[in-house]
Amino acid sequence: MPRAPLSSVSSRFLEGGGEPERIYSELQRIVKALGPLAPPASLRKLASIQPFRLFVSTTLDSMLADAINKERFGGLPSVELIPYSPTNPVDLPEDFEHSSRTFVYQLLGRASSMQDYVVTEEDALEFVHNLLFSARP
Numbered sequence: 001m002p003r004a005p006l007s008s009v010s011s012r013f014l015e016g017g018g019e020p021e022r023i024y025s026e027l028q029r030i031v032k033a034l035g036p037l038a039p040p041a042s043l044r045k046l047a048s049i050q051p052f053r054l055f056v057s058t059t060l061d062s063m064l065a066d067a068i069n070k071e072r073f074g075g076l077p078s079v080e081l082i083p084y085s086p087t088n089p090v091d092l093p094e095d096f097e098h099s100s101r102t103f104v105y106q107l108l109g110r111a112s113s114m115q116d117y118v119v120t121e122e123d124a125l126e127f128v129h130n131l132l133f134s135a136r137p
Helices: 006-015 020-034 041-047 063-073 121-133
Strands: 054-057 080-083 103-106
Touching: 006 020, 006 121, 041 063, 054 063, 063 103
Parallel strands: 054 103, 080 103
Antiparallel strands: none
């Protein structure tokens, strides 16, 4: 049986009268309960490309950062994970170009009990709108 995308499941939940806050808290609980998952071979191959220091992730988990930590740093937590949030936008550090650190920018946020990550299509529109129109020249 094919699995429905998260946005479809969330939309059906909301259409049935579910509370939006419950989606985010339940997802965060599930991600936390699963614990760290082993990154697939494709992510580990991507992580092993040494010249890359900046990765952009569109998932709500830390699997890409985990793959980079395993491939490059022997599993030590060395990657700087930066989740985007429309309510509290964080950019790359000013010294990024001169830094040797590796970054994963989570463009659509990171799972948390707050509503600071993309689950629904409405969330995606809000995030993208904020990215486009709150940028400074």
